Amino acid sequence: MANGTATIEVLYFARIAEDLGLRHETRPLAAPVQAGEWLAELARQHPALESAQGLKIAINQEYAGPTSLIRPGDEVALFEPVTGG
């Protein structure tokens, strides 16, 4: 979260990456925003996200909820429920 950074790194995994045809993008973010609000806006630009089931969000590699804050400089990841093990 370096001073002056006005972007975030967004990572997509598995089915979501495949549906979007995108694994990574840098997106503008000037000020902190709640994850739920940010996600709703993102889904308007990436309609493929609407079909995701049980979408999970991680901020800086930790699970986050709809009211968690995303700040400029953060790494944000979106993925469907995990299936390891």
Place this chain on the structure above:
Amino acid sequence: MVIVQTQRFDVADLAGRLQARSAGKAGACVHFVGTVRDYSPQAGSRSLFLEHYPGMCEREIQSLCEQATRRWNILDTLVVHRVGELPLGDPIVFVGVASVHRGDAFRACEFLIDALKTRAPFWKRETLSDGQAFWVRQHQDDARKAAQWNDPAATPPSPARAPDTH
């Protein structure tokens, strides 16, 4: 210790390492091994690909090992998870726990694999013998098993509350 790797691992070697590291202190070493099976009832499986989120995988599993250490009287944990292309029958994951008494080792080992399956960011993509490929869905049973460990008396510190898409 948490290791994410593409190479095949030797179960006996990992079990031996776990035992050696706690030799003289542990009275019990318990391990679980998950292997590649056929996930589709309709057609035969050809192979399995495991995608992961590098960094977050290790952090999540390490955090689960720390939770297990706080919750049970255990001495050591060793978790190895593979990623990449895996043939049918190959080992995917090794979860080993050493403790003074077996009860703690059994319970911690089961907790770790249940929690790993619902929290560690890995995703399975299966390719069938006819060439079709699909992402494996999380089993409701896996989510239910993991939730059973969330006893309010010993709740993990940061339960995930995932947002919906809208």
